[in-house]
Amino acid sequence: MDKTSFEGWLESVSTTFLSLNDQQRNQCLDHLISLSGAVQLRHLSNGLETLLKRDFLRLLPLELAFYLLRWLDPQSLLTCCLVCKQWNKVINSCTEVWQSVCQELGWKIDESIQDASHWKVVYLKARLRMTQLKDQEAFETSSLIGHSARVYALYYKDGLLCTVFSVDYNDELDLLVSGSADFSVKVWSLSAGSCLNTMTGHTEWVTKVILQKSEVESVVHSPGDYILLSADKYEIKVWPLGREINCKCLKTLSVSEDRSISLQPRLQFDGRYIVCSSDLGVYQWDFASFEILRVIKLQDPANLSLLSFGKVFALLFDNHFLYVMDLRTEVISGRWPLPPYRKSKRGSSFLAGVTSWLNGLDGGNDSGLVFATSMPDHSIHLVLWKENG
DSSP, X not given: OOHHHHHHHHHHHHHHHHTSOHHHHHHHHHHHHHHXXXXXXXXXXXXXXXXXXXXXXXXXXXXXXXXXXXTSOHHHHHHHTTTOHHHHHHHTTOHHHHHHHHHHTTXXXXXXXXXXXXXXXXXXXXXXXXXXXXXXXXXXXXXXXXXXXXXXXXXXXXTEXXXXXXXXXXXXXXXXXXXXXXXXXXXXETTXXXXXXXXXXXXXOOOEEEEEEOOSOOSSOOTTOEEEEEEOSSOEEEEEOOOOTTOOOSEEEOSOTTSOSOEEEEEEEXXXXXXXXXXSEEEEEETTTOOEEEEEEOSSTTTOEEEEEOSSEEEEEOSSEEEEEETTTTEEEEEEEOXXXXXXXXXXXXXXXXXGGGGOBOSSSSOSEEEEEXXXXXXXXXXXXXXXX
């Protein structure tokens, strides 16, 4: 067949082929392959390899390649790094991809660091740490022995573990605040050792006091104002930090007007949000409006208590385990067994240690004390971060 006749025949066959459905096309190809010899099959193999195994990372502009890589899950990214040196080089140069997968694990991101290899290493460390949390391998235990009688309360600040009862202080203001079983809150001068003010209004033991600077504005306070919070079994009271005798409470918060729901003595305040656990779950209030923003329902709220609350994680515990909850999903990420301890009704015989990691792990804040509680043998049981392998 001459060239002109062949081209005409090929055009006719192509037109007919395009008019067929997919099944008919496949049958045609199967028939042609069965009629082909070694030369044709080799040609077909080489052509298919070129068509089906195109290296899109080489062919696409880097911006498009990076965009496509962001749709892959972390494990697929690591697998792609093993394909060839070129793929490994491209993937390891995509900073946003590795920063994104680190954020998904609750890792804090420093935008000033634009080294992709750094964030890949951080991701591998983050994945290992989260796996350790899940497999109960992230922490280790220790004990402090020395007391000859029961330790009623623990306090931890700036790396120092002390035994105290319901106090907070501020060196800049030269003030210490305390709550008592006499239903009162007192403000003391640290340097003079004298009582400056007494707040009354609680009808139960004051189990928690917090002295903190407000970061938001409302009708009763401005940003930068120091605020005193005190909590009893049913109420949280917000006080101005003034020197007026018997000053008035700015606001009283509760989860039930008829006092049918008790608050647990676990109160947190960061200047923006108030967080407290109760018999129903964990409540979060907006400090600007004093409205309830969030209620985290716990499976066993009567026994499961809040230890500390961050932006990414929360630390909870019951009579048997210490739990890490991912606040983005409200799912328990891991747990750690606890020995039988004496759970104080005043809620002051246990505490969280370093809590910065609850706002997001950064590769450097997963160290030091996690949890401490007093034991029946008068020792103090410690849960510490295990060195990340």
